Every structure is written in structure tokens, then in C-alpha cells.
Amino acid sequence: MSLDWPRLQRALAIETERGFCNLQGNTYRFNEYLHEALTQTPLQQLPLSVRDRWQETAAAYAHYNDLSPSQRRHLVVQTRQLLYDVHRQLTSPPPRSPSLNQALKTVKGIGDRSAAKLEKLGLYTVADLIYYFPREHIDYARQVPIGQLQAGETVTVVGKVRRCNCFTSPRNAKLTILEIILQDSSGQIRLSRFYAGARYAQRAWQEQQKRLYAPQTIVAASGLVKLTKYGLTLEEPQLEVLDRAGAEIDSLTIGRIVPVYPLTEGVSPDVIRRAVNCILPLVQGYPDPLPQSLRQRHHLIPLDRALQYIHFPPDQRELSLARRRLVFDEFFYLQLGLLQRRRQQQQQAGAPLNPQGKLIEQFYQRLPFQLTGAQQRVVAEILADLERPIPMNRLVQGDVGSGKTVVAVIA
Incomplete structure (x- = not known):
């Protein structure tokens, strides 16, 4: 198959992230790229069971462009499923070896329910999910004493529960409020979490929360520091009970750099984070298409490490290294594609032209000025291109008023 599977999946993922707006790429719009890539695929290379679906898609x-946003979303989701079905039939992963083509619902820890939610985002395989990069990261890795908190920071604090109360809001019977006073040696802070729904208003659930956050319990809390009329607090804090002071925080959000993913209705951030955490071991040791010499020359980390740390980096340095590697890959493969297209174009037959004629001379005579040295050089390069037996592919670039229009008229 000549299809670039990762590039197709990335295009579909970016279109999903941007809200199905028919994104404009460097050369094509999203729908033009998909239409050309699918149309030019020889049907005889496809399994018989999908050829009709492939043509219809x-x-x-x-x-x-004529479809509504919901119809576009449906088409993109169907396309990702089609690509997954075809790729699964055309490839045979090594026995007993994890594959990025593995269906998410078969990954231990994800299951059918979470996989069904992830399908709403067009995520079917391990590769789909591992290349579903976060749109940003929130840094909760910095642990700060309560007495040193500053509004506007994202931090983690650890302290003992001084008081906990969980109750139904007097103004809304379906809103439950959890209030915790957390204290360390430098001060104390009031934390509040809000739970909407009838199940949280049940007395049994509220009593369970009071037992979980009983006085003297050690709790880690992460969030954005915010100034309220009651003083500093954490906005929508993430909470975790620790076994003891200094214990390791075992959480996907608390005390670490947290990935933030593009979402859709019915898919919560925790669903994606837990699923990503389940597939990260499958990425370890995955073959790197870039040779080690090239990676060393450009100071790039291995691909498997970049894919793991773009989701859950241990610190800002590793996140920066992961971003740099993946950005390099994007531009590197784009450049390879452009070079391949240039080579194909150079192999095409063109019609050589002889641009030396009366019209150009008459045009020069009518101009009220003489061309600058740079303009003459660019004109000469263009005329030389027209005389060659291959199609010309040239971009004239310059500041406003530099003479691009007169050069174009001569051409």
C-alpha cells in the first residue's frame, strides 16, 4: 500500500480537534487531501470486504463542505474506523508482541465501556490514542507550603485535615458541597469541591466522604490558587489521601504535570488519562524510524520516550524534549513529502518555451523605470526555468513594493 497511514490518522485527529472546520493545510484543505488520498488508492490492493465502503467514503x-458539523463528525469517525479495519486486515503484528494497531477495547485496563467512549473521538487503536496529543499541560508538580501560596499559581500542597464537612446546599437540593480545612506547619487553607447530582445528595455518600477525609488524615491537593473573600483557595482541587507524610503521590493528576486533551460530550478527562496510562507500556521499545546517528546529530530523544512523555512527562525538561522530537518528526516527514513531490514533478515531461521575443522587449521599452538588479536576476531565473523540459515550480517572494508584480507580468 502506498498510503501514509500515520499521516492520514494525524489529519483526521487534527480535524477532530479543530471542530471539523475543514482545516487548510500547506497545500490542500483537509477534505481535498482525504479525497485525493482515498481516490488514488488502487482498489485491487484493498480487501474485497471494504472496497465499496472505501469508494463511498x-x-x-x-x-x-456541504455537510453539517454533525455530519462531518460522523464521516470522520467512519473514516477512522474504515482505516482501522483495512490496516488490521493488511498487517499481521508479530505474535505475542504488543502492536500499535491493537484495538483499545482489548487493552488491559480499558475495556468495552471506555473504548466505546473513546470511539466518540475517533480513537480505535493504540496508535490512535498515543498520537492523540494533549492540547496543553497543567503543571501541578511543584509542591508549595500553604503559607507561601500566591494567587495565579498551579501547585500541590500536602497537609493534615483539620476539619471536614460534606452537606447538601441549602439553595440547591441536587448540589453537594465538600469543605476541607487543610493545615501544614506554615498555615491552613479552605478547600471546596462541588458535586451535582442526586446520588451525591444521599446521606450515605456524604458520610463516606467525611470518613475518607477525617481529621488528621494526610491529603495532597492540586489546583489553581485563587483569591476569594475567604482568602486563598484552590479552584476545583484534585484530592488524594496519603498513607503517611512524605508518601509518594500515586495519581494521574495530583503532584505532576497533567495533560489536557480535546474532549467531546460524554468523554471526561479521566477516561482519556486512564486509557493513555494503560497503553504507555505498549509503546516502550517501539522501533524508531530515525537512525541513531540522525537523532544524535540533532539531539533528539527516542520516539518511544517522546510518545510517553508528551502525555505524562516527569518534569518540564522531559516535556520540552518530547515536544521537540515530535515537532522535528512533523517537519521532517513534511520535508520528505515535498522532496518526493518535487522528484515526481521533475520526472514529468514539460513543454520547453522560448521566452525571448518582441513582447518582452516592447514591455521593457514601455516601462517608465529600469528593473533593479534583483528584479533582473529573478526574471532571468524564471525565463531559464521556462526553457527547461520540466515543469517550473517557483515562488517569488519579497517585501511590499519590491517589484513582484512586474516580474510576474514579464513571466
């Missing part, structure tokens, strides 16, 4: 992208 390719044709649908020709009318992508």
Missing part, C-alpha cells in the same frame, strides 16, 4: 469527501 472517498466520494463523500468531495462534498465535505
Whole structure:
């Protein structure tokens, strides 16, 4: 197959992230790229069971602009499922070896329910999810004494519970409020969490929370420091009970750099974070297409490490290294694609032209000025290109008023 599977999946993932807006790429719009890629795939190379679906999907992208946002979303989701089905049939992963083509619902710890939610985002395989990069990260890794908190920071605090109360709001019977006074040697802070729904208003659930956060319990809390009329607090704090002071915080959000993913209705941040955490071991040791010499020359970390740390980096330095590697890959493969297209174009036959004629001379005579040295040089390069037996592919670039228009008229 000549299809670039990762590039197709990335295009579909970015279109999903941008809200199905038919994103404009460097050369094509999203629907033009999908239509051309699917249309130019020889049907004889596809399994018989999917050839009709493949043709229908390719044709649908020709009318992508006419579809509503919900229809576009449905088409993108169907396309990702189609690519997954085809790729699964055309590839045979090594026995007993984890594969990025593995269906998410078969990964230990994810299961059918979470996989069904992830499908709403067009995520079907391990590769789909591992390349579903966070749109940003929140740094909760910095642990700060309560007495040194500053509004606007994202931090983690650890202290003992001084008092805990869990009750139904007097103004809203379906709103439950959990209030905790957390104290360390430098001061104390009031934390509040809000739970909407009838199940949280039940007395049994509220009493359970009081037992969980009983006085003297050691708790880690992460969030954005906010100034209220009651003093400093953490906005929507993430809470975890620790066994003892100094114990390791075992959480996907508390005390670490937290990934923030593009979401859709019915898919919570925790669903994606837990699923990503389940597939990270499958990425370890995954083959790197870039040779070690190239990675060393450009100071790039291995691909498996970059894919793991773009989701859950241990610190800001590793996050920066992961971003740098993945950004390098994007530009590197883009450049390879452009070079391949240039080579294909150079192999095409063109019609050589002889641009030396009366019209150009007459035009020069009518101009009320003489061309600058740079303009003459660019004109000469263009005329030389026109005389070659291959199609010309040239971009004229310059500041406002530099003479691009007169050069273009001569050409």
C-alpha cells in the first residue's frame, strides 16, 4: 500500500480537534487531501470486504463542505474506523508482541465501556490514542507550603485535615458541597469541591466522604490558587489521601504535570488519562524510524520516550524534549513529502518555451523605470526555468513594493 497511514490518522485527529472546520493545510484543505488520498488508492490492493465502503467514503469527501458539523463528525469517525479495519486486515503484528494497531477495547485496563467512549473521538487503536496529543499541560508538580501560596499559581500542597464537612446546599437540593480545612506547619487553607447530582445528595455518600477525609488524615491537593473573600483557595482541587507524610503521590493528576486533551460530550478527562496510562507500556521499545546517528546529530530523544512523555512527562525538561522530537518528526516527514513531490514533478515531461521575443522587449521599452538588479536576476531565473523540459515550480517572494508584480507580468 502506498498510503501514509500515520499521516492520514494525524489529519483526521487534527480535524477532530479543530471542530471539523475543514482545516487548510500547506497545500490542500483537509477534505481535498482525504479525497485525493482515498481516490488514488488502487482498489485491487484493498480487501474485497471494504472496497465499496472505501469508494463511498472517498466520494463523500468531495462534498465535505456541504455537510453539517454533525455530519462531518460522523464521516470522520467512519473514516477512522474504515482505516482501522483495512490496516488490521493488511498487517499481521508479530505474535505475542504488543502492536500499535491493537484495538483499545482489548487493552488491559480499558475495556468495552471506555473504548466505546473513546470511539466518540475517533480513537480505535493504540496508535490512535498515543498520537492523540494533549492540547496543553497543567503543571501541578511543584509542591508549595500553604503559607507561601500566591494567587495565579498551579501547585500541590500536602497537609493534615483539620476539619471536614460534606452537606447538601441549602439553595440547591441536587448540589453537594465538600469543605476541607487543610493545615501544614506554615498555615491552613479552605478547600471546596462541588458535586451535582442526586446520588451525591444521599446521606450515605456524604458520610463516606467525611470518613475518607477525617481529621488528621494526610491529603495532597492540586489546583489553581485563587483569591476569594475567604482568602486563598484552590479552584476545583484534585484530592488524594496519603498513607503517611512524605508518601509518594500515586495519581494521574495530583503532584505532576497533567495533560489536557480535546474532549467531546460524554468523554471526561479521566477516561482519556486512564486509557493513555494503560497503553504507555505498549509503546516502550517501539522501533524508531530515525537512525541513531540522525537523532544524535540533532539531539533528539527516542520516539518511544517522546510518545510517553508528551502525555505524562516527569518534569518540564522531559516535556520540552518530547515536544521537540515530535515537532522535528512533523517537519521532517513534511520535508520528505515535498522532496518526493518535487522528484515526481521533475520526472514529468514539460513543454520547453522560448521566452525571448518582441513582447518582452516592447514591455521593457514601455516601462517608465529600469528593473533593479534583483528584479533582473529573478526574471532571468524564471525565463531559464521556462526553457527547461520540466515543469517550473517557483515562488517569488519579497517585501511590499519590491517589484513582484512586474516580474510576474514579464513571466
